[in-house]
Amino acid sequence: MSNLITLNNGVASISENEWTVVKLPASQVEERKQAGKVVLFRLTGEKTVSAEQIANTEIPSTGKVIVPLSVFIARKAELQDRMTSNEIGVWVDTHEILEDLVASVSDLNSLPIIAVHVERFADGRIFSLGTLLRSRYGFKNELRAIGDVLRDQLYFFKRSGFTSYLIRADRSATEALASLNDFTNPYQGAVDEPRPVFKRYNRIA
Amino acid sequence: MYKYDEIDQTLVDERVAQYRDQTRRYLAGELSEDEFRPLRLQNGLYIQRQAPMLRIAVPYGMLSSKQLHKLGDIASKYDKGYGHFSTRQNLQLNWPKLEDVPEILAELATVEMHAIQTSGNCIRNITTDQFAGVAPDEMVDPRAMAEIMRQWSTFHPEFALLPRKFKIAVSGTRDDRAVVQMHDIGMEFYKDSANKLAIKVWVGGGLGRTPILGTVIEEHLEWQHALTYCEAIIRVYNLHGRRDNSYKARIKILVKALGIEEFKRQVEAEWSHLKDAPNTIPEGELERVSKYFEAMPYETLPTHDAGFDAAIASNPAFAAWVKRSVHAxxxxxxxxxxxxxxxxxxxxxxxxxxxxxxxxxxxxxxxxGELRVSHEQNLILADIKLSDLFAVWEKARANGLATPNIGLLTDIICCPGGDFCSLANAKSIPIATAIQMQFDNLDYLHDIGDIELNISGCMNACGHHHVGHIGILGVDKDGSEWYQVSIGGSQGNDASLGSVIGPSFSAEEMPSVVQKLIDVYIQERTPEERFIDTVRRLGVAPFKAHVYADKSTAKAGVAA
Structure with missing residues (x-):
């Protein structure tokens, strides 16, 4: 049974997953430590991807694949043909810079799918990334949430512009479907409904 | 005050259903402890030392009598017959059962109340001045904007899981009573030179482990942009705030790390895209919500009331209460x-x-039929006729609600502390009560005059100890409870953070430490000088010298 929920014209259903997510190999470089602490990348504290990891990433030679942003940027030349046949998507981690993705393609909508990987449920950066991809960068194709994706995020994912959700393997996607409809009438405008409640209804005091 | 329409009511009812199902899944083992935590926290439910604690939202501190009756009923039905009003103007129940919470929420929903976003890493209850709408020094009644912001922040999808909690305060007075400078975002509403509603915006204030007063990021923001401007600020924070260390995850750390200039540049870059977006507030919406906060049907009354004047003259206890508890x-x-x-x-x-x-x-x-909760943890009746004050006092006094100590030393701001809270390093309530008993003499309290004493049981600073004229912080040293004392903190327009006077004290020493601080003040004060003014004039040194005088002799004795 597939664990993928897709949203088509506002209707959610369980769908077959055509896309394979390509993962980076584990880092060969030893973590740099200072005073016993891992040296972190940027303020938000994630590790960088090494050139070696990028080179060693195994991309399946056929089928639809979603590759890591760092791999996509570094190895785009070898993916070019498959891009034209809509076989290549890109995934970004929540700490990665969207501008890097935008700069890597002439037209973002040449990508049939973008996925955002959320490592922990509590990492709400994914909602800003979805919002920006839709409202700032005009991405119109499938936007997928992957990683620690559980039913209680779904309503927020939908509102932030995500149209498919790969529910974590140990949970039921069928049961999760219900949470997309937790609320009927949101107050604020967001990606799925830009008009806030005061522009949708004539509320009378 | 604001009344729910069908849209508001449906949302709160749907929230009850959602949380009921989340609780069911947790109890059935479908949600792990770790997975349930952010869900219950966003609903104000903490798992505490002895029982869960449920924090119920009181938006910007406003309550109707019907709501307070319901809170009283809930406290006796699901708890031990009492509740705790918090420094965020909310109500906390200390002993509810986890499995009863959905039922409590369903009861709250019947009186247009909820516990949405009263905890967790999201936008929390928006607070304001407890005298909003009635204060003589008010430029703008901020409650309509607070309600618009409450709605906007409720289940805002982009900001559902921020790096850390996010607190917004709004005010509309020259004399700030909403402590806007110690919030993640503080907004002071005012009328600009063209008589248009405008906002002065502070960002990056907060107490906790690293107390920082907010910095002005925008002197003049047109009111209709309040939501989109906040979205720009919170988006920058959501994307770039630290998530690796919860002690460094508040927006104040990001603002300090980037510097206000760079932070402002990033906010303005975001806002250039968001300005005039659909979340811009139309005039009609402000008008609609403002209707709920229109002036009460006041009677035309004389400025004086003979009966009131006579009662003041003949009844010193009433006069003492009026002096402290009655406001313009x-x-x-x-x-x-x-x-x-x-x-x-x-x-x-x-x-x-x-x-x-x-x-x-x-x-x-x-x-x-309305009242307010203050961040000083008292209750306010905002519209009492002069001629009714005596009757109100008698009834309040008969029920233990008329201690004439408002703004005095025993009007202590205090978190629940180690008796209840699992975060606390030390108990705070027993310290507060011991100090109250040490100063249990009203004449003496009145002589000491205006002073604010704030106690927090840990550096999370729920008791706002940094901005107390005297601040007491519970600390843990080798597994036992100690108390660090600071003086010179202050809320309001001239907000300042207190300075620690020296090594910490045991619980037993605390009443005498406060006594010594007061002794120095009484000795050194000039006429009309408040405690805080004396501290500002003299600095910490004379207070420190007196408090530690015995200690150094004792140590010298040991050394000899």
Whole structure:
């Protein structure tokens, strides 16, 4: 049974997953430590991807694949043909810079799918990334949430512009479907409904 | 005050259903402890030392008598017959059962209340001045904007899981009573030179482990952009705030790390895309919501009341209460009244179910059926006729709500501390009550005059110890409870953070430490000088010298 929920014209259903997510190999470089602490990348504290990891990433030679942003940027030349046949998507981690993705393609909508990987449920950066991809960068194709994706995020994912959700393997996607409809009438405008409640209804005091 | 329409009511009802199902899944083992935590926290449910604690939202501190009656009923039905009013103007229940919470929420929903976003890493209850709408020094009543912001922040999808909690305060007075400078975002509403509503915006204030006063990021923001501007600020924070260390995850750390100039540049870059987006507030919406906060149907009354004057003259106890607990009102013949939840010897901010019913009845009888919670953890009846003050006092006094100590040393701001809270390093309530008993003499308290004493049981600073004229912080040293004392903190327009006077003290020493600080003040003060003014004039040194005088002799003795 597939664990993928897709949203088509506002209707959610369980769908077959055509896309394979390509993962980076584990880092060969030893973590740099200072005073016993891992040296972190940027303020938000994630590790960088090494050139070696990028080179060693195994991309399946056929089928639809979603590759890591760092791999996509570094190895785009070898993916070019498959891009034209809509076989290549890109995934970004929540700490990665969207501008890097935008700069890597002439037209973002040449990508049939973008996925955002959320490592922990509590990492709400994914909602800003979805919002920006839709409202700032005009991405119109499938936007997928992957990683620690559980039913209680779904309503927020939908509102932030995500149209498919790969529910974590140990949970039921069928049961999760219900949470997309937790609320009927949101107050604020967001990606799925830009008009806030005061522009949708004539509320009378 | 604001009344729900069908849209508001449906949302709150749907929230009850959602949370009921989340609780069911947790109890059935479908959600792990770790997975349930952010869900229950966003609903104000903490798992504490002895029982869960449920924090119920009181938006910007406004309550109707009907709501307070319901809170009183809930406290007796699901708890031990009392509740604790917090420094975020909310109500906390200390002993509810986890499995009862969905039922409590369903009861709250019947009176247009909820516990949405009262905890967790999201936008929390928006707070404001407890005298909003009635204060004579008010430029703008901020409550309509607070309600618009409450709605906007409720289940805002982009900001559902921020790096850390996010607190917004709004005010509309020259004399700040909403402590806007110690919030993640503080907004002061004012009328600009063209008589248009505008906002001065602070960002990056907060107490906790690293106390920082906010910095002005925008001197003049047109009111209709309040939501989109906040979205720009919070988006920058959501994307770039630290998530690797919860002690460094508040927006204040990001603002300090980037510097206000760079932070502002990033906010403005975001805002250039968001300005005039659909979340811009139309005039009509502000008008609609403002209708709920229109002036009460006040009577035309004389400025004086003979009966009131006579009661003041003949009854010193009443006069003492009026002096401390009765506040000016913008309408002639009316006053605002603070009911003290700080009787000496009990936990500051606690109210029994009976007291809640009494206050609700008083509100119905004398104050248009509404009341407010202050961040100083007292209850306010905002619209009392001068001629009714004596009757209100008698009823309040008979129910332990008229201790005339508002703004005095025993009007202590205090978190629940180690008796209840699992974060605390030390107990705070027993310290508060011991100090109250040490100073259990009203004449002496009145002589000491205006002073604010704030106690927090840990560096999360729920008791706002940094901005207390005297601040007390519970610390853990080798597994035992100690108390660090600071002086010179202050809230308001001239907000400042206190300075620690020296090594910490044991619980038993605390009443005498406060006594010594007061002794220095009494000795050194000039006429009309408040404690805080004396500290600012003299600095910490003379206070420190007196407090530690015995200690150094004792140590010298040992050394000899």
């Amino acid at each position: 009102h913008k309408i002639a013949g009316y006053r605002a009244v603070t009911l003290s939840l700080k009787p000496h010897g009990t936990a500051p901010g606690d109210a029994s179910s009976e007291q809640m019913h009494v206050v609700a009845d008083l509100a119905d009888q004398y104050s248009f």
